[in-house]
Amino acid sequence: MKTPNFDARMNFPEMERVRAEIREFLAADPAMATPRADCWSHFDDAFSRRLGQAGYIGMTWPKRYGGHERSSLERYVVVEELLAAGAPAAAHWIADRQTGPQLLRFGTEEQRQRILPAIARGECYCSIGMSEPDSGSDLASVRTRATRTGDGWVINGRKIWTTYAHRSHYILMLCRTSEDASARHRGLSQILVPLDSPGLSIRPIVNMAGAHDFNEVLFEDVHVPADALLGQEGAGWDQVMSELAFERSGPERFLSSFVLLEAFVERARREPSAEAAILIGSLISRLAPLRGMSMSIAAQLGRGELPNFEAALVKETGSLLEQDLTEKILGEIAPEADPTSEDKFRRLLAEAMLHAPSFSIRGGTREILRGIIARDLGLR
Ligand SMILES: Cc1cc2nc3c(=O)[nH]c(=O)nc-3n(C[C@H](O)[C@H](O)[C@H](O)COP(=O)(O)OP(=O)(O)OC[C@H]3O[C@@H](n4cnc5c(N)ncnc54)[C@H](O)[C@@H]3O)c2cc1C
Numbered sequence: 001m002k003t004p005n006f007d008a009r010m011n012f013p014e015m016e017r018v019r020a021e022i023r024e025f026l027a028a029d030p031a032m033a034t035p036r037a038d039c040w041s042h043f044d045d046a047f048s049r050r051l052g053q054a055g056y057i058g059m060t061w062p063k064r065y066g067g068h069e070r071s072s073l074e075r076y077v078v079v080e081e082l083l084a085a086g087a088p089a090a091a092h093w094i095a096d097r098q099t100g101p102q103l104l105r106f107g108t109e110e111q112r113q114r115i116l117p118a119i120a121r122g123e124c125y126c127s128i129g130m131s132e133p134d135s136g137s138d139l140a141s142v143r144t145r146a147t148r149t150g151d152g153w154v155i156n157g158r159k160i161w162t163t164y165a166h167r168s169h170y171i172l173m174l175c176r177t178s179e180d181a182s183a184r185h186r187g188l189s190q191i192l193v194p195l196d197s198p199g200l201s202i203r204p205i206v207n208m209a210g211a212h213d214f215n216e217v218l219f220e221d222v223h224v225p226a227d228a229l230l231g232q233e234g235a236g237w238d239q240v241m242s243e244l245a246f247e248r249s250g251p252e253r254f255l256s257s258f259v260l261l262e263a264f265v266e267r268a269r270r271e272p273s274a275e276a277a278i279l280i281g282s283l284i285s286r287l288a289p290l291r292g293m294s295m296s297i298a299a300q301l302g303r304g305e306l307p308n309f310e311a312a313l314v315k316e317t318g319s320l321l322e323q324d325l326t327e328k329i330l331g332e333i334a335p336e337a338d339p340t341s342e343d344k345f346r347r348l349l350a351e352a353m354l355h356a357p358s359f360s361i362r363g364g365t366r367e368i369l370r371g372i373i374a375r376d377l378g379l380r
């Protein structure tokens with residue numbers, strides 16, 4: 001089954017050319033032998049390197065930083081195809097989606113030259129260092145502290161739920177750089193720390209699917225040079241807010257388990273039923289507007305705008321759709337999930353079932369996103 005074309009704007013000839021090229025690339029790639037539900041949480045560095053070599057990472061970035069100067073919609077098509085195919089895209093995902101754009105926006109020329117080309121080659125991976133044991137939703141309460149020394153910063157504290165810190169090269173962390181209690185937000189800065197720094201240790205956390213993808217990261221007198229600071233000292237809060245629009249608005253918020261829907265459609269072809277037809281129709285009719293909205297946000301981000309409210313809407317409605325997809329297939333139609341099954345549908349269903357609860361937690365919880373939406377609608 002082909003990815004449905006929901007939106008006429010995607011029929012521009014150049015978009016279709018990119019779509020045909022990335023499909024050809026994926027069809028020939030050995031990693032695609034096993035498509036994955038929630039594929040952007042599956043790490044395969046060899047795959048990411050091949051993708052980078054083919055020019056599909058850092059697509060919109062300037063060529064002088066290893067990018068390819070393609071449009072944000074061309075990048076959108078590639079991301080969409082990776083998700084629709086169930087490609088194991090975790091290794092480069094965060095660096096391509098948000099660390100790279102943060103470096104372009106706030107980084108020094110030296111930081112950009114040093115890091116962006118390696119990200120674009122698919123060789124350098126990054127982690128998000130926001131959450132702490134007592135600061136998840138209330139991010140402004142982070143306590144990890146960076147203190148100025150003669151030649152840089154010394155960092156102490158603890159981050160948690162840090163996805164793939166154990167396999168990445170840098171963590172872009174939000175930390176407190178001012179003791180001034182009245183400057184809750186203005187006392188925060190972003191610092192880019194190499195994950196092999198002395199004093200930094202990484203403890204695994206195993207998720208309920210039995211996989212080790214996130215971690216606790218401890219900082220005990222970790223020294224980094226002054227130029228590890230990203231952007232302005234004290235501007236960390238505003239910088240992180242700009243990162244969140246990239247994090248929340250992409251098609252991974254509603255297509256991460258598209259392979260399950262596709263496998264379900266294949267199964268319904270073999271074993272048609274009215275229930276299956278109604279479920280497929282209702283899911284696709286929810287996908288279509290989400291896709292249109294997410295594409296519009298990609299264009300806004302490409303123009304340098306910060307559509308945080310719109311991104312929160314995509315993230316919340318996308319997570320709801322993906323959780324419904326799994327629950328409804330599982331509960332009403334086909335209670336046959338089995339992670340060890342040879343049958344693709346049954347395996348994908350089990351995979352999606354184990355990952356789906358996290359969809360409304362990672363990247364901001366349901367309650368927090370609904371709060372943002374309500375506030376922007378003037379309802380609170
Ligand atoms: C798969 C996965 C990957 C992740 N990867 C990363 C990562 O790479 N880097 C990173 O920094 N973090 C990561 N996280 C962490 C994630 O961002 C946090 O779990 C999330 O922000 C919630 O924070 P918390 O766990 O501290 O929960 P809390 O903030 O303690 O929230 C607990 C509950 O209280 C509710 N709540 C909290 N405040 C309010 C409020 N004001 N109003 C109403 N309800 C409220 C929440 O909605 C939630 O239901 C990841 C999480 C998951 C599940």
